[in-house]
Amino acid sequence: MWSAVRSAWRLALVVGVLSLMLGPSTAFGQGVVGEMAPDFSLFDLDGNEVSLSDFRGKVVALTFWGWGCIECREVEMPALQSRVHDVYSREQIQVLSLNQDPQPDLEQLKAYREEKALGFPILVNALETAFDYRVFATPILFLIDKDGIIRLKETNKVFDDESADMVETLVGELEVGNQVGKRALAFTLENLDLEPVSLSDYAGKTIVLGFFGSHDANCGDVLSPLQQALEAYGDDVAVLGVTMDLAPDPETLKAFKQEREVDFTLLMDGLKTAVYYGFTSTGALIIDPEGVIQYRQNVPLTTAFFETLEQLINQDG
Numbered sequence: 541m542w543s544a545v546r547s548a549w550r551l552a553l554v555v556g557v558l559s560l561m562l563g564p565s566t567a568f569g570q571g572v573v574g575e576m577a578p579d580f581s582l583f584d585l586d587g588n589e590v591s592l593s594d595f596r597g598k599v600v601a602l603t604f605w606g607w608g609c610i611e612c613r614e615v616e617m618p619a620l621q622s623r624v625h626d627v628y629s630r631e632q633i634q635v636l637s638l639n640q641d642p643q644p645d646l647e648q649l650k651a652y653r654e655e656k657a658l659g660f661p662i663l664v665n666a667l668e669t670a671f672d673y674r675v676f677a678t679p680i681l682f683l684i685d686k687d688g689i690i691r692l693k694e695t696n697k698v699f700d701d702e703s704a705d706m707v708e709t710l711v712g713e714l715e716v717g718n719q720v721g722k723r724a725l726a727f728t729l730e731n732l733d734l735e736p737v738s739l740s741d742y743a744g745k746t747i748v749l750g751f752f753g754s755h756d757a758n759c760g761d762v763l764s765p766l767q768q769a770l771e772a773y774g775d776d777v778a779v780l781g782v783t784m785d786l787a788p789d790p791e792t793l794k795a796f797k798q799e800r801e802v803d804f805t806l807l808m809d810g811l812k813t814a815v816y817y818g819f820t821s822t823g824a825l826i827i828d829p830e831g832v833i834q835y836r837q838n839v840p841l842t843t844a845f846f847e848t849l850e851q852l853i854n855q856d857g
Contacts, residue, residue, distance in 0.1 A: 571673030
C-alpha cells in the first residue's frame with residue numbers, strides 16, 4: 541500500500557516539476573471526459589508497436605498503472621481480463637494496459653502477464669503518455685468510445701459494476717454486435733479435421749449459424765433445421781454448426797455427425813463464440829451477404845427462420 545502511495549507522489553512531483561519547466565501545454569489539457577483521447581504509439585512486451593488509433597471504430601479500455609501499485613496488479617488488471625477481455629469480442633473492445641514505470645523490468649512484466657494469464661497488451665515506457673492524459677496516480681481507467689472520445693475517467697478506483705455498465709453501454713453503440721441489425725462478430729474456429737474456419741471465409745453468402753452442445757437434449761432442434769436449410773439451398777447458403785462442448789473430441793464429434801445424419805460443417809471450441817453471440821443454450825442466427833444479422837433465436841426455431849432464409853436467398857439470387 542505505502543509503495544503505491546509513494547509511487548503516486550513521485551509521479552505527481554515529476555509532473556508538477558515538468559509543468560513548471562515547460563510552461564502551458566495543450567497536452568496537459570487533454571485526458572478529459574468528452575474530449576478526443578490523445579493518440580500515442582508505444583511498444584508492447586514483445587516489441588510490437590501499438591497505437592491508440594489502430595482501434596478506431598472499437599471501444600478501448602485504457603488503464604495506466606505502475607509496478608508499485610498493488611491494487612493495479614492484483615485487482616484492476618485481472619478484472620479487466622475477466623470482465624472485459626474475456627466477455628467481449630476483439631471486434632468490439634480492446635483493453636490496453638500502459639505501464640508508466642521509468643525503467644520497466646520487461647522480464648518481470650512478462651512473468652506477471654503469464655501468471656495472471658492476461659490476453660491484452662502491456663505497453664511500456666508510457667510515462668510521457670501519462671502526462672498527456674494528466675495521470676497523477678494509479679489505478680486510473682479511461683473508457684474511449686468508437687469515435688475516440690473519452691466517455692469515462694475513473695481515478696483511484698478499481699474496475700467495478702459502474703465501469704462494467706459503461707463498457708456495456710459503449711459496446712451497445714457499435715455497429716458490430718450480436719443483435720439483429722448488427723454486423724456479425726468475426727471468429728475463427730477449427731473444424732473436425734483441425735483446420736481453421738473463419739466467418740469471413742463465407743463473405744458475400746447467406747450464412748446459417750447454429751450453436752449447440754452435443755450432449756444437449758435439445759441439440760436436434762437446431763441440427764434438423766440447419767440440415768433442412770442445406771438440403772433446400774445447397775451452395776447458395778453456408779451452414780455452420782458450432783459446438784459449445786467444453787472438451788470437444790474430433791473423432792467423437794465425427795461419429796455424432798454421422799449418427800445425426802448432418803452434412804454441414806461442425807466447428808469446435810465454440811463456447812466463447814456462443815457467449816459473444818449471447819447464446820448460453822441451443823439456438824441459431826442468420827447472417828445476410830453483407831454480414832448483418834437478420835435472425836436470432838433460441839430453440840425452438842419458428843417459421844420465421846425459414847421465411848427469413850428464403851427471403852435472403854431470393855434477394856441474393
